[in-house]
Amino acid sequence: MSLAGESKISVILLDIEGTTTPIDFVSQTLFPYASRKLEVFLREHMQEPEIRSLLSELRAQHRRDEQQGLQPPPWQEETEEARLQSCVDYLGWLIARDSKCSPLKALQGKIWQEGYARGELRGEVYEDVPRAFTRWRQQGREISIYSSGSVLAQRLLFQTTKFGDLTRHIASYFDTQTGAKNEVASYRKIAVSLGRAPAEVFFLSDAVKEVDAAQSAGMRAALCVRDPQPPNPGSFSLIHSFDELFPI
Secondary structure, eight states: OOOTTGGGOOEEEEOOBTTTBOHHIIIIIIHHHHHHHHHHHHHHHTTSHHHHHHHHHHHHHHHHHHHTTOOOOOOOOSSHHHHHHHHHHHHHHHHHTTOOOHHHHHHHHHHHHHHHHTTSOOOOOOTHHHHHHHHHHHTTOEEEEEOSSOHHHHHHHHHSBTTBOGGGGEEEEEOTTTOOTTOHHHHHHHHHHHTSOGGGEEEEESOHHHHHHHHHTTOEEEEEOOSSSOOOOTTSOEESSGGGSSOO
8 A cells, every 4th residue: 555655654554353452353262251250250359459440331331221211121229239230231232232341351361361361362463463563564564453442451462362462563542531432532632642733643543433533633543444355445545454554
């Protein structure tokens, strides 16, 4: 892929699901694993200050959902057991809705951390990812990640691939604490955090709304579509493999 002014691009900002990593790994391995382990994890860790803080954030999110008329499962706090079951039911509801709320993502990351530590999980990336990381770093470009999964979850995925620990290539990570991925303001915040002008950042994602938001923020961007027969990309640039982006 040839880009005008590509020498000015100093940071490559990457989505994970469908971009660096197969969607099936996230939807059929990571999410089901977290769902299966959720209740046991909460029983074991519910009294820890960090988990209690996350559950307080979760309760606040539940109130907001109720106020918006979304009808989440009822929340009960008469006993510790009732509170735990309310957390489990509500988290299951959020997962079914593919919610990006930060406390859910943080809890999933904690559960996956235990799974990776036990060897029950191993990060997956496409085969073109490690060689692209090496190439881009040799070109003097920084690599950053922006995903709806927590920063912890991002690090764990890239640390445990069959290609080895890829985090050595990655300079920074961003998650929903920065903002929603389809909001222009999120990409402006990221550029500020990176200390770069938006035009120095190239964003790659499989989601049209995310690419549109990044471009609206002034970043260069393209759709990464791993399917050989993609939907209409509209006016966006399109790549199928990282091999196409900034080749030697």
